[in-house]
Amino acid sequence: MRTPLRPLTRRGLLTGTLGSAALLAAGGTLAGCGTKGAQQTEAGCVSEDLSGTEKKLAFSNWPQYMDVDEKDESKRPTLDAFIAKSGIAVTYTEDVNDNNEFFGKVQNQLAACQATERDIMVLTDWMAARMIRLGWIQKLDRSKLPNVEANLLPSLRGRSFDKDNQLAIPWQSGLAGLAYNGKVTKEIRTVDELLTRPDLKGKVTALSEMRDTMGLLLQSNGHDPSNFTAAQFDDALNKLKKAVDSGQIRKFTGNDYAPDLAKGDIAACIGWSGDVIQLGFEDEKVKFVVPESGVMLWSDNMLVPNKATHKANAEQLINYYYDPAVAAQLAAYVNYICPVRGAQEEMEKIDPELAANPLIFPDDAMLAKSKVFMALDEKQEREYEGKFQQVIGA
Numbered sequence: 044m045r046t047p048l049r050p051l052t053r054r055g056l057l058t059g060t061l062g063s064a065a066l067l068a069a070g071g072t073l074a075g076c077g078t079k080g081a082q083q084t085e086a087g088c089v090s091e092d093l094s095g096t097e098k099k100l101a102f103s104n105w106p107q108y109m110d111v112d113e114k115d116e117s118k119r120p121t122l123d124a125f126i127a128k129s130g131i132a133v134t135y136t137e138d139v140n141d142n143n144e145f146f147g148k149v150q151n152q153l154a155a156c157q158a159t160e161r162d163i164m165v166l167t168d169w170m171a172a173r174m175i176r177l178g179w180i181q182k183l184d185r186s187k188l189p190n191v192e193a194n195l196l197p198s199l200r201g202r203s204f205d206k207d208n209q210l211a212i213p214w215q216s217g218l219a220g221l222a223y224n225g226k227v228t229k230e231i232r233t234v235d236e237l238l239t240r241p242d243l244k245g246k247v248t249a250l251s252e253m254r255d256t257m258g259l260l261l262q263s264n265g266h267d268p269s270n271f272t273a274a275q276f277d278d279a280l281n282k283l284k285k286a287v288d289s290g291q292i293r294k295f296t297g298n299d300y301a302p303d304l305a306k307g308d309i310a311a312c313i314g315w316s317g318d319v320i321q322l323g324f325e326d327e328k329v330k331f332v333v334p335e336s337g338v339m340l341w342s343d344n345m346l347v348p349n350k351a352t353h354k355a356n357a358e359q360l361i362n363y364y365y366d367p368a369v370a371a372q373l374a375a376y377v378n379y380i381c382p383v384r385g386a387q388e389e390m391e392k393i394d395p396e397l398a399a400n401p402l403i404f405p406d407d408a409m410l411a412k413s414k415v416f417m418a419l420d421e422k423q424e425r426e427y428e429g430k431f432q433q434v435i436g437a
Contacts, residue, residue, distance in 0.1 A: 081154040083178035083349060088156035090181055094355035099132045103164040106137045110376035121372050125363050131356050142170040153179040158350040162357045169254060171211040171344045172204035172418040181347045183209045187358040190365035194384045198410040199342060203269060204418040211344035212361050216380040218316040219255035219339040225328035228310035234263035234334050237311055238286040246310035251295040253431040254416040255339050256313055262337040269414045276427060284434045295435040304329060316402040317379045331402055333409055340413035342382065374403055
């Protein structure tokens, strides 16, 4: 699919109305993580599955995260095909606009072991990790997910918050790395270049999403963002602070860096692969770069919350989207990293150019340089977010 840059991309919504600054400001939201009764256990919060008698499913997802028929936007080809094939009626709702905002919608019910009226919800790694930590997510039956077992990318298996791949199944993934506009600057290869090169001074932006910016800086110091110490975090933060204090970094952004990068108002930035793919369709001079030290990999994950009453139906849908042909059809529309092995070969039949795009189908070398940010406990989340917000001036 060839579309102009969407006005608000899926990833940009992560730092929208309730971004990382609100993680600190909205004390009630995070306080709920530690309130009495919020923590649940599998034995203490038992969910009944009515899939055998109720052929239905409620699916909550982000906007513009499902393929749509270009001639009739009321049609969603892959989802419609699932409904026809399975006989399961799917209520599909685009009501996840921000991780923290959505947490606020379902927090009280899940903390009290009550139904959210949702069978699948799609949330980003760190929010998935928080809900898993709180015991709010049902374990999936891996025997019902043969396509996931066979086709989930190796780089997305055994993540720190879901070692056995039975709680959070990636819907789509993306990269945080470097980007530059070749019309206004020469190539950039490293994080250190971005933060120190004199010709870039005042022409650089970084992301207000802590895990992406700090993950890249940790890697640039030779540390592993999936397993780091407080001292290593502080070292990386000091590097960022120097770049802020020197005026190298103009500002910290959500995905609103994209128009500035397209126009050349900024020369280079820390950015997201999905944005840069779309900019590159319009101007091949705009490039995404995997830094020499590595790149950050994030995913949005399908989760089945406690008290969801159609888990087996949800497992059917999850397994369906790990059919490589279905996954390719979805990826051709959304333009993020496809987490399904075998989908690249299927994409060749749909759009050979997209099949060759490493930002949708990263090669093994790129994936080997990718890391997922370490799962944080509540104390770490507050501490690291607080320090980061102080440096970026949020």
